Amino acid sequence: MNSSPKPILLAMARLDRAREHVLRTALRLNESALLRTGAEAWGELRSYRSVVLDGLQPIPKSAVAQLQAFVENGGALLAIGAAPATAADPLAALLGVVAETARPQCELFSKCSRETNELLERIDAEFAVVEALAALQVLHADVRALLYVNWALKDEPAAVERRIGDGRIVTSSLGSSSQALLVPALGVILRRALRSPLPAAAGRRTITSAIVGYGPAGGMGFVHGSGIARTAGLQLAAVCDLSDSRRAAATADFPGIAAHVNAADLARDPAIQLVLIATPPETHAALALQMLEAGKHVACEKPLCLTTEEADSLIAAARANGLMLSINQNRRWDPDYLAVQRAVHTGLLGDIFNVETFVGSFEHPCRYWHSDAQVSGGVAFDWGSHYIDWTLQLLPGLPRAVSALAHKRVWHDVTNADQMRVRMLWSDGREAEFIASDVAAVPKPKFYIQGTAGTLAGHYRPLLFERLDAATGYEAKQPHFAEAPATLLLARFESGYGITETKLPPQPQQPFAFHRNIADHLLLGDELAVTPESVRSVIRVLEAAEASAKAGGELIPLEK
Numbered sequence: 001m002n003s004s005p006k007p008i009l010l011a012m013a014r015l016d017r018a019r020e021h022v023l024r025t026a027l028r029l030n031e032s033a034l035l036r037t038g039a040e041a042w043g044e045l046r047s048y049r050s051v052v053l054d055g056l057q058p059i060p061k062s063a064v065a066q067l068q069a070f071v072e073n074g075g076a077l078l079a080i081g082a083a084p085a086t087a088a089d090p091l092a093a094l095l096g097v098v099a100e101t102a103r104p105q106c107e108l109f110s111k112c113s114r115e116t117n118e119l120l121e122r123i124d125a126e127f128a129v130v131e132a133l134a135a136l137q138v139l140h141a142d143v144r145a146l147l148y149v150n151w152a153l154k155d156e157p158a159a160v161e162r163r164i165g166d167g168r169i170v171t172s173s174l175g176s177s178s179q180a181l182l183v184p185a186l187g188v189i190l191r192r193a194l195r196s197p198l199p200a201a202a203g204r205r206t207i208t209s210a211i212v213g214y215g216p217a218g219g220m221g222f223v224h225g226s227g228i229a230r231t232a233g234l235q236l237a238a239v240c241d242l243s244d245s246r247r248a249a250a251t252a253d254f255p256g257i258a259a260h261v262n263a264a265d266l267a268r269d270p271a272i273q274l275v276l277i278a279t280p281p282e283t284h285a286a287l288a289l290q291m292l293e294a295g296k297h298v299a300c301e302k303p304l305c306l307t308t309e310e311a312d313s314l315i316a317a318a319r320a321n322g323l324m325l326s327i328n329q330n331r332r333w334d335p336d337y338l339a340v341q342r343a344v345h346t347g348l349l350g351d352i353f354n355v356e357t358f359v360g361s362f363e364h365p366c367r368y369w370h371s372d373a374q375v376s377g378g379v380a381f382d383w384g385s386h387y388i389d390w391t392l393q394l395l396p397g398l399p400r401a402v403s404a405l406a407h408k409r410v411w412h413d414v415t416n417a418d419q420m421r422v423r424m425l426w427s428d429g430r431e432a433e434f435i436a437s438d439v440a441a442v443p444k445p446k447f448y449i450q451g452t453a454g455t456l457a458g459h460y461r462p463l464l465f466e467r468l469d470a471a472t473g474y475e476a477k478q479p480h481f482a483e484a485p486a487t488l489l490l491a492r493f494e495s496g497y498g499i500t501e502t503k504l505p506p507q508p509q510q511p512f513a514f515h516r517n518i519a520d521h522l523l524l525g526d527e528l529a530v531t532p533e534s535v536r537s538v539i540r541v542l543e544a545a546e547a548s549a550k551a552g553g554e555l556i557p558l559e560k
């Protein structure tokens with residue numbers, strides 16, 4: 001029987017709604033997390049999964065004894081900026097640290113301990129935080145440093161772990177500032193600290209992986225092979241491809257792996273735990289189902305499938321078998337998109353009500369399966385599976401209705417439409433548009449987003465690689481138009497002043513973040529970055545768009 005997990009107790013030094021919001025966001029605490037503040041009496045802790053202490057607060061000796069018993073019985077205690085200043089304080093004795101006086105707030109560099117610890121698996125070795133550092137002084141020998149901060153060339157402990165009984169205490173002085181709490185790497189560590197410790201070495205297992213469909217350099221098989229090779233905890237053991245030359249390419253790129261012709265042979269191999277599917281889209285649903293039914297976790301290329309019915313059956317199969325199903329929506333980590341998302345999430349645009357995206361150029365569509373509607377699912381599915389995914393990430397909730405118009409006017413030798421415009425309408429009046437075009441000689445902006453406080457425009461910045469060859473002279477290479485990053489301009493309206501324009505830099509690159517998340521999920525129980533439910537909504541919109549375009553632009557209502 002499925003019982004819902006116990007709630008989390010969030011004990012804050014004082015009631016501060018803005019801080020509570022940041023804590024709930026960074027630690028992914030849902031409504032079931034119970035808030036208590038200040039002098040309220042400490043009750044029975046057995047009904048909680050974990051306790052978060054936020055900020056320095058007076059905790060009676062009896063409550064500290066309860067907290068100790070709670071941890072010894074397997075509970076997780078996370079103390080953020082809550083370490084007392086004196087060793088005589090009973091809480092200091094429990095945490096195993098005292099905090100020094102806070103120093104001026106500034107940008108600091110946090111370094112992970114070199115000791116093996118599941119909390120630090122696949123975390124960047126160093127990351128920046130803005131914090132008023134209160135360095136921690138260790139009181140007990142069983143306290144292990146997790147994070148150090150470099151201050152005047154000296155590494156000082158800023159987050160530590162203490163294990164007592166079956167549970168764990170993590171004390172962090174990083175995260176006292178809300179800005180630090182929202183740093184992704186710190187958020188991952190603190191969220192892991194909310195869980196009971198894993199059995200010894202559980203986080204250090206290796207997931208034996210295979211790839212079905214091996215597109216060599218330039219194709220996705222090679223990308224996944226490289227992602228696996230670069231991700232601790234994943235190991236590539238086999239590949240499967242119908243084509244002799246593709247299998248040969250795979251074994252040359254990744255020597256020592258097995259190569260199968262038939263997916264059934266791979267499905268039968270009990271050693272394979274995770275299958276990454278990188279075949280053309282029309283084959284995804286059947287292959288993913290075959291692998292899930294064979295007991296394998298599945299990471300599928302986008303688009304997950306071509307119909308909502310297929311998405312539902314894949315989600316059901318993953319649930320029924322207790323397996324992971326995720327989708328390589330790798331463009332959720334694109335540096336320009338992350339900068340857009342950051343502007344939206346930090347409220348710089350106010351409430352957003354219109355999202356327009358565009359991809360295209362005026363050139364002959366590729367003469368490969370991507371241009372074949374039967375295999376690709378149609379023009380909306382190819383790039384749309386990324387752009388509609390971005391749209392639905394920015395405008396949450398399923399649209400009320402979708403319509404689309406397609407043109408077939410120039411490129412008659414391929415079956416994908418030359419251009420498709422997809423319109424999405426939400427029941428509260430929000431709207432979105434996506435255009436994919438092979439007949440647009442002047443590109444529209446990649447992003448055009450309107451909110452109640454301003455507008456964000458992202459214009460493509462085409463890349464051109466130029467060189468002078470000693471023998472042949474000038475050479476110039478232009479990558480595919482869709483790979484051009486966007487230059488982001490944020491324009492905000494201020495009453496009584498006017499419009500202020502700001503250029504937004506891209507967020508830093510996060511290579512192979514998708515693969516890292518899969519390993520974190522399978523080995524440590526971290527939440528999936530790309531859930532199949534979120535991708536089902538994308539497929540729902542794309543399927544409706546293709547149906548609307550066939551019906552001449554009819555508005556298709558979306559029921560769940």
Ligand SMILES: NC(=O)c1ccc[n+]([C@@H]2O[C@H](COP(=O)([O-])OP(=O)(O)OC[C@H]3O[C@@H](n4cnc5c(N)ncnc54)[C@H](O)[C@@H]3O)[C@@H](O)[C@H]2O)c1
Pocket residue numbers: 212213214215216218219220221240241242243246261263277278279280281283301302303328329330331
């Ligand atoms: N996430 C991204 O940014 C991104 C980028 C490009 C492509 N893709 C997706 O990745 C997938 C693969 O694209 P690609 O460009 O690498 O394609 P590709 O055509 O280069 O490679 C696909 C391979 O799959 C093999 N194959 C086909 N059916 C098979 C089957 N039933 N069993 C075993 N092998 C089979 C083919 O022989 C081929 O070698 C597509 O779904 C595409 O949409 C995603």
